[in-house]
Amino acid sequence: MINLSKKRLSCRAKSRHLVNFAVSYAAGFLDSARNDSYDTGNLFMKRAAIFYWLVGIAIAAIAIGAAFYLDDTVWHFVQQHQNPTLRNLMRNVSRFGDWPAHVVLGLLLLGIAWWRGSKRWTRIFLSMLLAMAIAGVAGHVIKRTVPRARPSVKSELRWGGPRFSTKYHSFPSGHVGASTAFFGILIFARRRIGLACLSIPILIGFSRMYIGAHYLSDVVCAAVLGFFCAAIIARFFFPQSASPQAIVGN
Numbered sequence: 001m002i003n004l005s006k007k008r009l010s011c012r013a014k015s016r017h018l019v020n021f022a023v024s025y026a027a028g029f030l031d032s033a034r035n036d037s038y039d040t041g042n043l044f045m046k047r048a049a050i051f052y053w054l055v056g057i058a059i060a061a062i063a064i065g066a067a068f069y070l071d072d073t074v075w076h077f078v079q080q081h082q083n084p085t086l087r088n089l090m091r092n093v094s095r096f097g098d099w100p101a102h103v104v105l106g107l108l109l110l111g112i113a114w115w116r117g118s119k120r121w122t123r124i125f126l127s128m129l130l131a132m133a134i135a136g137v138a139g140h141v142i143k144r145t146v147p148r149a150r151p152s153v154k155s156e157l158r159w160g161g162p163r164f165s166t167k168y169h170s171f172p173s174g175h176v177g178a179s180t181a182f183f184g185i186l187i188f189a190r191r192r193i194g195l196a197c198l199s200i201p202i203l204i205g206f207s208r209m210y211i212g213a214h215y216l217s218d219v220v221c222a223a224v225l226g227f228f229c230a231a232i233i234a235r236f237f238f239p240q241s242a243s244p245q246a247i248v249g250n
Contacts, residue, residue, distance in 0.1 A: 060224045067220035074216040075151050078209055090207035097204035099136055099178045103129065106182065127237040128185045135181035135229040136174060139222060143169040152212035172222035173214045176205045180226025181233075188234035201226070 106129040113121035148171035179201035186194030205219040 063220055064217065064224065067215075067217040071215045071217050074209065079212075082210075087211065090210040093203060093207040094175065094211055094213070097175050097179060097200075097207065099132065099174070102132055102178055102182045106132070123237055124185065124189045127189075127233050128182050131181040131185050131226075131230045131233040132178045134233065135177045135226045138225060138229065139172050139174045139177040142172060142225075143174070146171060148215075148218070150213055151215055170214055171218045172225055173205065173208050173218045174222070175208055176201055176214075176219050177222035177226040177229075179204050180223045181229040182226075184227045184230030185234055185237075188230065188238050 106125055110122065110125040110129065113125055147168035149168050150170040153167045180198075183194060183197040183200055186197055188194070201223065205214075205223065208214040209216060209219060
């Protein structure tokens with residue numbers, strides 16, 4: 001009887017050991033599957049991000065190419081449809097669409113957000129000012145190194161060597177680049193608000209063309225530059241919202 005009881009206890013112990021081993025193996029297999037799934041998901045997200053960026057670059061390249069192709073056509077169309085009242089209005093839009101007005105607006109909003117204790121909006125307005133500053137510096141460097149005569153300047157050569165005269169600072173539009181970078185941040189932080197605010201740099205770009213300060217390609221290239229600067233700053237300030245998937249999906 002004693003030997004039989006010992007054998008039963010031994011069998012039970014072996015059974016428990018076998019069950020514990022099976023449970024441990026299954027748990028390890030599930031953890032491994034989860035990790036593999038997580039790694040696969042990360043790889044998919046990285047590939048999707050690369051795809052979206054490539055699509056964005058392709059769209060920007062097509063827009064820039066089309067803008068250069070349509071430069072003369074748009075310029076002549078604008079000149080043939082001049083209106084004194086609209087021209088004065090566009091002059092005012094262009095005047096208030098320069099970077100000083102954006103700086104004042106940004107500092108005012110930044111102060112209000114800080115005073116109300118909103119860390120989220122403080123970061124947003126601070127990043128807007130920073131993106132605009134970077135776009136402004138980059139645009140100014142390009143103007144100096146790749147000068148282009150403004151449409152209103154009568155010159156046989158549109159492009160030339162480095163010049164300091166503002167008459168040859170047509171490319172790219174500083175107004176549009178700064179404004180696009182400024183409001184472009186909102187696309188990454190608050191997509192709906194950002195898309196609505198993009199009407200401001202679009203209006204500024206039209207005003208610059210209407211008064212003869214820029215060609216269409218100057219405006220389009222400046223918009224691409226401004227959006228690129230906004231994307232870089234948003235990547236550091238809002239890493240989750242700055243992904244292409246988040247922009248498309250929201």
